[in-house]
Amino acid sequence: MDFAFDARTEELRAKLLAFMDEFVYPAEPVAEEQRARLASPWDTPAVVGELKAEARKQGLWNLFLPDAEYGAGLTNLQYAPLAEITGRSPHLAPTATNCAAPDTGNMEVLAQFGNEQQKKQWLEPLLAGEIRSAFAMTEPEVASSDATNITTHIERDGDEYVITGRKWYISGAMNPDCAIFIVMGKTDPDGADIRRQQSMVLVPRDTPGVTVKRAMQVFGYEDHSHGGHAEVIFDHARVPVTNLIGEEGGGFAIAQARLGPGRIHHCMRLIGMAERAIELMCRRAVSRTAFGKALAQQGVVQNWIADARVTVEQLRLLVLKTAWLMDTVGNKGAHTEIQAIKIATPRAVVGILDRAIQLHGAGGVSQDFPLAELYASARTLMLADGPDEVHQRSLARRELKKYL
Known part of the structure; x- marks a missing residue:
């Protein structure tokens, strides 16, 4: 095992450290001041957009994604020291470099399992930082530490799926730029294999029947920088069957x-x-x-x-x-x-x-x-x-x- 940084990692580390010193740390108090003057606490401070533009200009963008077609093409070993650096300002730096959860995981899902239409409609604007996303898995009514407990129903009705359920601590859902949910629910609740009962579907935020009910606090914080953690209700929300990610039972x-x-x-x-x-x-x-x-x-x-x-x-x-x-x-x-x-x-x-x-x-x-x-x-x-x-x-x- 050789953990020495290669030339590309060293180059990116140097650029990222300079970016943090010159732009990110000074922006921390600015972001707080701007947020206090926003019409909604969930709106994004202007300085965040400035940081994203600068990061993109410097090539410090989508560093997390190993798929070179969509991201920086870095290995996990190359990305590790870079993620550590952004962790020093976890509420600004990951967002500034388009490496913030839950978007990172959602982009990885779409890159690995999405079809061409899903990639074009959702992955490309996420990669460009034009929209945000949320991953809807955790539920308040069950022990979600066991994912097989999930009770949200995804029922097929002709050419549509009908989603009914209640989720909470759905990261990113309060952000007004959040345009898409990846929702995990059961398409075959009575299936013999409890790990083949679940599926994932793409649900646009503006779908009728989708209600972002409230923000969930964490130790009194609402985590504005990541778009909050919301309780979300799906009340017979309908999406085309083409919004299925992968296959039924693959969730x-x-x-x-x-x-x-x-x-x-x-x-x-x-x-x-x-x-x-x-x-x-x-x-x-x-x-x-x-x-x-x-x-x-x-x-x-x-x-x-x-x-x-x-x-x-x-x-x-x-x-x-x-x-x-x-x-x-x-x-x-x-x-x-x-x-x-x-x-x-x-x-x-x-x-x-x-x-x-x-x-x-x-x-x-x-x-x-x-x-x-x-x-x-x-x-x-x-x-x-x-x-x-x-x-x-x-x-x-x-x-x-x-x-x-």
């Missing part, structure tokens, strides 16, 4: 294909969040005095910083190994490592952010520093794309299987 498999890259992308960005937290800890520690000496001279603070550095170095190596395996043996061959990073990374980064908040005192929980919002994002990722316990269960079964 569960498509979901698994979508979530693998999504999980590693989240973990890459989480390392960037941790690096930002360490930087803020160090700056705070050398600038504040308590009980006659700088916080940086307090043994407990030194321990926090040292432990954080060790943790980040360990996580980064595990994420890079996972990326390398995904590139060399495929997502299925890297299944154990994907689950391992999904368990380890959010948990560890939450701990680092918690210490950083503690070191900042009241400022740590305030809006004057990014730590509270970063904490909310990292803690949510212990649930998103499958809660820790589901991955632990699967990983333990795979280990035990060797001895049975």
Whole structure:
């Protein structure tokens, strides 16, 4: 395993680091100021459009997509250090480079499973950053950690599918630019194979019967930058059968294909969040005095910083190994490592952010520093794309299987 950055990665890293310093970090307070003056909190601040234009001009666009026909054509190993950099400003940089969830996963689904018409109608404008999208899978009435529990009905009626169900925490759905939902539901609820009951269909947001009911908060935040997390009602919404993605019964498999890259992308960005937290800890520690000496001279603070550095170095190596395996043996061959990073990374980064908040005192929980919002994002990722316990269960079964 060779994790040294190749020439292309080094070139993109240099450009992206400069882009962050020159454009993204200065835009963070500007975006907040502009958002406060918008007619709707879900409208996009003008500075975001400026960042996207600059990123596209510099070739820092669609870096996540390994398919060279549609994206940058980077391997997972090449993309990992780039995603880490954007993770330092997770509410601006991924959007600025068109590498933000849930659009990334939706574009991957359309690129891999969509037909030519679906690609032309939805994938191309997503790749161009002209529209946003949402992925409607999670439901409030069932334990969605088990995707086979999903109860939304997708019934065929002639040349149309009729969708009925209630979804929530549907990321991106509050954004007025969100034009399309990928909806997962059951086309064969009584089928013998519980993993062949589900299908995915494309549902335009303006379809009659689709209601974006409300925004769901996360620790009191509404996550404006990602287009919020909404509760969405599908009340006999009708779409043509040509809006089916792949084949009937293929929804569960498509979901698994979508979530693998999504999980590693989240973990890459989480390392960037941790690096930002360490930087803020160090700056705070050398600038504040308590009980006659700088916080940086307090043994407990030194321990926090040292432990954080060790943790980040360990996580980064595990994420890079996972990326390398995904590139060399495929997502299925890297299944154990994907689950391992999904368990380890959010948990560890939450701990680092918690210490950083503690070191900042009241400022740590305030809006004057990014730590509270970063904490909310990292803690949510212990649930998103499958809660820790589901991955632990699967990983333990795979280990035990060797001895049975």
